[in-house]
Amino acid sequence: MFHVSTVQQFDLEKTTHLIKHAEYLRTAKRADILHRLSGSLVATLFYEPSTRTRLSFEAAVYRLGGQVISAENARENSSSKKGESLADVFRIVGAYVDAIVIRHHSAEELEEAIAYAPVPVVNAGAGSGEHPTQALLDVYTIWREIGRLENLSVAVLGDLKYGRTVHSLLRMLAMMPNISLKLYYPQSLSLPPDIAAEMERAGVRVEQAESVEQALCGADVVYQTRIQAERFESVDEACAASDYAIQAKHLSILPNHARILHPLPRVGEIDPAIDPDARAAYFRQAENGLYLRMALIDQLLKGELS
Structure with a gap:
């Protein structure tokens, strides 16, 4: 399972390839790329406030023809409020979707829980760790x-x-x-x-x-x-x-x-x-964040990141 958890998973070659794919998606006609994630479902789980990151990820999925289910303010408005572990959240939500995009308040908890996810997880910001x-x-x-x-x-x-x-x-x-x-x-x-x-x-x-x-x-x-x-x-x-x-x-x-x-x-x-x-x-x-995240989600769900 390939999860996007740290920039250390990328090198100059992979980053350049991702940039070129973002440029392709940026200039392509919408009708030509709307099928790329057809049938795919992505969950966005945000335990901390976000505007640009959450909306750009969700827009990226929609622009490629996928669908999104979202939990905003998940720290207060999900079963985490009842004490459910993040590992269990990944187990459950991962049974419903093809990928999970998450912002979490604890870099350590995210790092430990990510191994339990049955689908790819994208770190959309973790505490004072990485983004x-x-x-x-x-x-x-x-x-x-x-x-x-x-x-x-x-x-x-x-x-x-x-x-x-x-x-x-x-x-x-x-x-x-x-x-x-x-x-x-x-x-x-x-x-x-x-x-x-x-x-x-x-x-x-x-x-x-x-x-x-x-x-x-x-x-x-x-x-x-x-x-x-x-x-x-x-x-x-x-x-x-x-x-x-x-x-x-x-x-x-x-x-x-x-x-x-x-x-x-x-x-x-x-x-x-x-x-x-x-x-x-x-x-x-x-604005560039939209196209870069389109490229990332596209390659991630197509198994082209490794």
Whole structure:
């Protein structure tokens, strides 16, 4: 059984193949692809709030001719409220559908339970662990916007400790040739040691920036993130998010070819005045998620991922 649980299941070749398939589905006539998942049923189980991830996955299935059954706010509105284990949820729901897309509050519980699923499971975000499909759509966006996935200087700002999108993206960038990182973050929200060690082993050049200006200078890609206040373990981790925000005044520092990405939602990390600038790619990034997830679900249900 092939489950999509971590970006470490993908390498540059598989990622490039997925990107090309996303481009095909993006440009194909709807009538030509509507049959691809005909007869398939996918369950979306979301134990944490979601807009882009849940709706893009569900839209992806429908656009390929499949059907969806959904449990939103499943932490409160399912048998999990009664104490049912996630392993049992997978056993039961897996008897009804062909695949499960899940967002869960515990990366550890998801990792343990996934082995009990009789159908493929896609990790749509797990606690402060990983968000593999976000990383896939992020590199898809970089490829479309910059034109390459190598020789990149990437600035990453915000919450590196709890930001699962950052964890997955950095692991994926570590597979690309000649990547350098500039990180700017609240001191209490630094990169987890295991991921920092992975960057070192992969030969990724990592520099700690001292300001937004220093982080943005010379960057090809800027990856801004939301401070994950809901995951703070203590008041000591609280910080002034405004210190890590990108303001309109910073655009003069950013190269013309650079692109600003954000997994969204934003809550003050990017000044809306930046939105009209061609370098602001975050809304295009969100749209790219539909096509990347179409490609992923299509290949997953056809047994083409391994």
